[in-house]
Amino acid sequence: MIIKRNIIFTLESRKKDGILIIENVPIRMRVNFASKRIEFTTGYRIDAAKWDADKQRVKNGCSNKLKQSASEINASLLGYYTKIQEIFKKFEVKEIMPTQEQIKEAFNALHKPIKEEVKPKKSTPNAFYKVFNEFVRDCGRQNDWTDSTYEKFAAVKNHLMNFHDELTFDFFDEKGLNDYVTYLRDVKEMRNSTIGKQLSFLKWFLRWAFKKGIHQNNAYDSYKPKLKSTQKKIIFLTWEELNRLREFEIPTSKQALDRVRDVFLFQCFTGLRYSDVFNLRRSDIKGDHIEVTTVKTSDSLIIELNNHSKAILDKYKDVAFEDDKVLPVITNQKMNDYLKELAELAGIDEPVRQTYYRGNERIDEVTPKYALLGTHAGRRTFICNALALGIPPQVVMKWTGHSDYKAMKPYIDIADDIKANAMSKFNQL
Structure with a gap:
């Protein structure tokens, strides 16, 4: 069973005194299926001029009033899109046409109810993540990263923060790296091939920081876990x-x-x-x-x-x-x-x-x-x-x-x- 659906990210259309609001506009996720529509707030806002309507993403290099970067926002939107798709696939496997409420409940079970505003944290960012931000900024400029690459590393950061929000470079010895791989497999339920990619991104960051003299822990260099994988099937038309x-x-x-x-x-x-x-x-x-x-x-x-x-x-x-x-x-x-x-x-x-x-x-x-x-x-x-x-x-x-x-x-x-x-x-x- 295939459930036809369309998932769209768009700016909310709001007017004040008859004039369309173009600053600090909420970003919404709209899900259409079976002649039904569900609207989700994403918890993010952006100026209309900083929004790419064709790509349905925040323009690269832009940020909102809460200083949330394009890479951070876009990675979250991509995460929402992926979770919604996973929910529909589970209903397809069961050959069930879900109701709007079932989709909402399934989504909220994966995410805390999305708040309209995300307030900035008062605490000082962990030094590990400060360095990570510097890595993304410097390597992004040096290698002229595309939007998709920025989104990938924003996702890497999110996985690390969900794993442990107070990480240190010393943490990633063999045991720490094993713990992270276990987290990605058992909690995030990632495929081995995806874990391998996430690990390579983390190693890239750790190697960069090591060369900068920021830390002296090079355990990542010899860490090569056995992750069974198969060659990805090439989908093409005969x-x-x-x-x-x-x-x-x-x-x-x-x-x-x-x-x-x-x-x-x-x-x-x-x-x-x-x-x-x-x-x-x-x-x-x-x-x-x-x-x-x-x-x-x-x-x-x-x-x-x-x-x-x-x-x-x-x-x-x-x-x-x-x-x-x-x-x-x-x-x-x-x-x-x-x-x-x-x-x-x-x-x-x-x-x-x-x-x-x-x-x-x-x-x-x-x-x-x-x-x-x-x-x-x-x-x-x-x-x-x-x-x-x-x-x-x-x-x-x-x-x-x-x-x-x-x-x-x-x-x-x-x-x-x-x-x-x-x-x-x-x-x-």
Whole structure:
């Protein structure tokens, strides 16, 4: 059972004396499902000018009147989004359509009731977290972190504070590191792969502070716990599924899905990430190819156009979009939701088994493919199908910007499997 829902973060619309309030505006979380709506207060406020309505996040580098940073607020919003999704998934597993009250109760069971205002703490921040803030500020500037990276480290800080709000550098000896891993596994119920990522982020911070001479405890350097894990399954569309999606006749009542399909297909035929399609301008189109500087890695790429990608560009060549953009790209979150709906309608429902570990417990989940689709599947689809067509990996890497052959290895393995299965068809003749 799949419960269709839409989770939106937006500023509350308030007026005073008939004038819309634009300063210190409450941020709300709106959950729509089954023709129902639930409104949650997030406990955060921000000026309208500091809010990015497209990304549904506070603009990078901004803060509110309580001196809460964009990274802190955005990490909390991401946490709320994740918890709500987890709640819906639990009802889906039980094949129950929840009521509004059940969703509210489940959410409040995970969080203390969200207060409208969060008052600043009167106590002096712990020195450990002061240094952590310096690390985020300095490394963020030095490495030109994106919003998502700031959000990741805000989440790291939240996990550490929930674990222990009075941490010291001396705490993280082998026992302390073991205690933290146990907390992430048993209390936060994280997968081993997620624990590994959290541990690597913490080590990065501890290593930075050690090099600065802030502490002398380098136990982190030799700490390598055994965390069973499996290679993450690459979700992509086979050539047959891609054609099925492309040729599917979208119902007249759902024509908004047509533009979503076009953007996704453009990714499938160019290998561009969502962020690069979102930023694609008409000036980037150079006749038979496109020239882009990628948002994530700042690579300068030249990607030749094929008949499929050209057809999509031609479809919108006379349509004017904001900032002279080429395609009608909506927010990543909304596009992911619409993609799942589109793929379900098109019958892309092959069961996909995903395996992961929590501690020593092996967990297998079987999910229809449409429920796993997201915008990044477009890029993966391009890579897998290009390799399966026999295009050399080094050529594909020129298009995608991959500089490390190791990163292409999982895709090459998939392409080899596709070729082997294709050869077996001769046995049927």
